[in-house]
Amino acid sequence: MTAMTKEEERELAKRLVAEIGRMAEGADHKLRFMEVCGTHTVAIFRAGLRQMLPENVELVSGPGCPVCVTPDDYMDKAIAYAKRSDTIITTFGDMLKVPGSKSSLMEAKAEGADIRIVYSPLDSIQVAKDNPEKKVIFLAVGFETTAPTAAATVLAAKQQGIVNLYMLSAQKLVPPALRALLDDPDVRVDGFILPGHVSVITGTEVFQFLTEEYHMPGVVTGFEPLQILRSLYRLMKQVTEGAARIENEYGSVVHAGGSPAAKHATDLVYEPADAAWRGIGAIPLSGLRMREAFKDYDIERLLPLDVPMGKNKPGCRCGEVLRGIVTPKECPLFGKACVPTHAIGPCMVSVEGVCAAWYKYGQGR
Numbered sequence: 220m221t222a223m224t225k226e227e228e229r230e231l232a233k234r235l236v237a238e239i240g241r242m243a244e245g246a247d248h249k250l251r252f253m254e255v256c257g258t259h260t261v262a263i264f265r266a267g268l269r270q271m272l273p274e275n276v277e278l279v280s281g282p283g284c285p286v287c288v289t290p291d292d293y294m295d296k297a298i299a300y301a302k303r304s305d306t307i308i309t310t311f312g313d314m315l316k317v318p319g320s321k322s323s324l325m326e327a328k329a330e331g332a333d334i335r336i337v338y339s340p341l342d343s344i345q346v347a348k349d350n351p352e353k354k355v356i357f358l359a360v361g362f363e364t365t366a367p368t369a370a371a372t373v374l375a376a377k378q379q380g381i382v383n384l385y386m387l388s389a390q391k392l393v394p395p396a397l398r399a400l401l402d403d404p405d406v407r408v409d410g411f412i413l414p415g416h417v418s419v420i421t422g423t424e425v426f427q428f429l430t431e432e433y434h435m436p437g438v439v440t441g442f443e444p445l446q447i448l449r450s451l452y453r454l455m456k457q458v459t460e461g462a463a464r465i466e467n468e469y470g471s472v473v474h475a476g477g478s479p480a481a482k483h484a485t486d487l488v489y490e491p492a493d494a495a496w497r498g499i500g501a502i503p504l505s506g507l508r509m510r511e512a513f514k515d516y517d518i519e520r521l522l523p524l525d526v527p528m529g530k531n532k533p534g535c536r537c538g539e540v541l542r543g544i545v546t547p548k549e550c551p552l553f554g555k556a557c558v559p560t561h562a563i564g565p566c567m568v569s570v571e572g573v574c575a576a577w578y579k580y581g582q583g584r
């Protein structure tokens with residue numbers, strides 16, 4: 220198939236927006252579609268899609284940014300481990316500024332903690348080899364997308380006989396979070412823009428419960444503006460027809476069964492467990508815990524810490540933002556006390572955070 224010219228893309232985008240508008244005319248309420256992926260949030264804002272849609276079609280962001288849904292107590296634990304003289308923390312860079320209840324990893328680093336930025340969990344293996352006298356702890360935060368690489372790191376460490384590499388795990392699973400949202404009476408949504416990267420791993424079948432149990436449409440979506448508009452068109456069409464199907468607008472890379480190899484790696488190392496999500500609370504079987512066979516790589520089993528459950532910062536409405544109940548603009552701190560250079564809550568810290576996207580792209584509509 221020949222690629223479209225920019226002009227053809229613009230024409231198609233206009234036609235899709237017009238069709239969405241035409242279908243929305245008959246709606247008896249404001250239609251709300253939720254994306255549950257931080258990369259979608261950024262793509263939507265960058266392309267200005269919110270402003271292109273009719274007044275009665277609204278895009279809201281859900282709990283799709285892994286840093287944002289990680290509660291304070293996880294950060295408090297990470298900081299406590301970092302402050303020990305016998306540890307090295309390895310982490311993705313976006314975790315450094317995330318506030319815990321009192322401080323951040325950035326502050327711990329400034330005070331002398333050995334915290335190193337890595338681009339893959341696998342980089343932690345070399346750090347562990349180079350520092351045999353230290354406990355090297357990787358902060359394993361992410362969704363189904365990153366869990367296979369964290370699992371591969373543990374498997375490689377075991378195979379190479381590395382005994383000083385550990386995970387502080389806060390891996391999370393998207394489908395149970397969607398279920399929790401739909402069970403929440405405060406959350407109102409008419410369809411989901413389903414996450415593309417996560418679906419590459421999980422496949423589309425894991426989302427069937429949305430239609431079967433909640434009569435909720437969902438479209439697995441890529442990250443180009445046209446793919447997102449096409450997904451919105453498909454969601455609108457389903458809503459107009461009174462239908463609820465899981466459709467796939469990212470078929471070039473997403474298949475019904477996902478990636479068997481990636482799922483196998485994750486399953487070898489991890490098992491589902493209850494997990495706490497910022498703003499949502501504990502969700503049954505929404506996280507991943509290391510299996511008994513890999514307990515020697517779990518820092519929380521080796522050196523358990525008694526850290527109280529985290530609470531939102533006073534005034535921060537990140538928890539409601541992550542459920543699409545309020546927009547960042549409804550937070551009194553947005554753009555005043557809370558800006559990217561001085562973030563109060565994690566939704567402003569991460570580049571994929573909803574508050575950060577609203578701030579960077581002129582606050583949307």
Ligand code: SF4
Binds near residue numbers: 547554557564565574
């Ligand atoms: Fe929290 Fe800042 Fe977002 Fe307000 S603007 S909800 S304080 S992260």
